[in-house]
Amino acid sequence: MTRERLYTPVEVVHRKIAVGTTADGQLTFFQMAYVIAGEGRLRINGNRIPYDTGNLMLLTPNDSHSFEPRTPSEFLLIRFNKSYIKEFQWKSLDHMEVLLYHATHLSGCILRCKSDETLVRSIVGAMLHEMNHSGLYNEDLTRHFVNSLIVIAARNIAMIRPANLKANADQRILAIINYIQLNISSPEKLRSTAIAKTFGLSHTYLGSYFKNQCGETILHYIANYRIRLIEHRLKFSDMRVNEIATEFGFTDESHLNKFFKNTAASTSPATGNPHPLYHNPPNPLQ
The missing domain is CATH 2.60.120.10 (Jelly Rolls)
Incomplete structure (x- = not known):
């Protein structure tokens, strides 16, 4: 080849x-x-x-x-x-x-x-x-x-959406997803209270609204989207692990590694099986 x-x-x-x-x-x-x-x-x-x-x-x-x-x-x-x-x-x-x-x-x-x-x-x-x-x-x-x-x-x-997003999803949920994608490197903007305030929703309603529209929790979606970015950095960039950790708001390499392992071990909300992206996840510290 x-x-x-x-x-x-x-x-x-x-x-x-x-x-x-x-x-x-x-x-x-x-x-x-x-x-x-x-x-x-x-x-x-x-x-x-x-x-x-x-x-x-x-x-x-x-x-x-x-x-x-x-x-x-x-x-x-x-x-x-x-x-x-x-x-x-x-x-x-x-x-x-x-x-x-x-x-x-x-x-x-x-x-x-x-x-x-x-x-x-x-x-x-x-x-x-x-x-x-x-x-x-x-x-x-x-x-x-x-x-x-x-x-x-x-x-x-950017129109990649959660797999179970309703076909007739309203504009607000699409705006929330875009907001998450654009602010994925800013943890303070991704707190549920911050997202709820941005879109004029109550903290409690945001959680139920997102799951109803997307078929998964907002925390699950954010974690999976962030892990894809991290995987991309590990595979295709020459960034050091501490640089990746800083970029995504982690306190240090250990914090990033723990997040990566926890997300890799998470299960799909629909099937209960390990997410296909994470069958053989790379270890950021290797």
């Missing part, structure tokens, strides 16, 4: 693939794949996910993948590394980073907002135009398009 590398912070590739399976590759960078035309399957980490025209898929570092076109397929591949994410002043870096990481856990196209499908199609068309018509500030304009696609991707991935 070839390990694909990126020698610039960002790269845009226009690729056409005939019917058949391409060679397996393992990424060392993020890659957004927009399907300009065609249909088939994306094989990623042993799973086969169908794709179709207009789909936008996101792969993360260390993902193994290949395309299996059923019809001749055309892609625009937008590639960028972690340093590119870090150098750009996103409004919420942590939010952006973890959302990109979570893309692998989605099924197929990451676009959840229907209106964004038209927007992405227009941006891809503009990028293809720039690739075929060199002009003044071509590279700068292309990077603006890339940034727009990253933000749109993040906005749609």
Whole structure:
């Protein structure tokens, strides 16, 4: 298996693939794949996910993948590394980073907002135009398009919700979930009293309201979301454990390690079985 590398912070590739399976590759960078035309399957980490025209898929570092076109397929591949994410002043870096990481856990196209499908199609068309018509500030304009696609991707991935969230969930619960995601590194803002005050609810009602809407307690949701961020730092960053502990409001490495082990040992509220993310959790102190 070839390990694909990126020698610039960002790269845009226009690729056409005939019917058949391409060679397996393992990424060392993020890659957004927009399907300009065609249909088939994306094989990623042993799973086969169908794709179709207009789909936008996101792969993360260390993902193994290949395309299996059923019809001749055309892609625009937008590639960028972690340093590119870090150098750009996103409004919420942590939010952006973890959302990109979570893309692998989605099924197929990451676009959840229907209106964004038209927007992405227009941006891809503009990028293809720039690739075929060199002009003044071509590279700068292309990077603006890339940034727009990253933000749109993040906005749609942010729609990842608790598995049992009601289909007709009201706007308040969605706002509470977004608030939790955006403030996950600020423990004082995630106290139930602080969340209740922010949304004009009583402390008691917040707990029952969240569980009724999401099928799990608010504490369980916050803990699981935080553990995913920690796992991401451990797997994909060169941060030291004490830096991760400080970032997420833990007093020290021991506090972080205890939290990690307790969360890893927690059970799914729906099945009573260990959460699938935590079958073989890494030890932050090893």
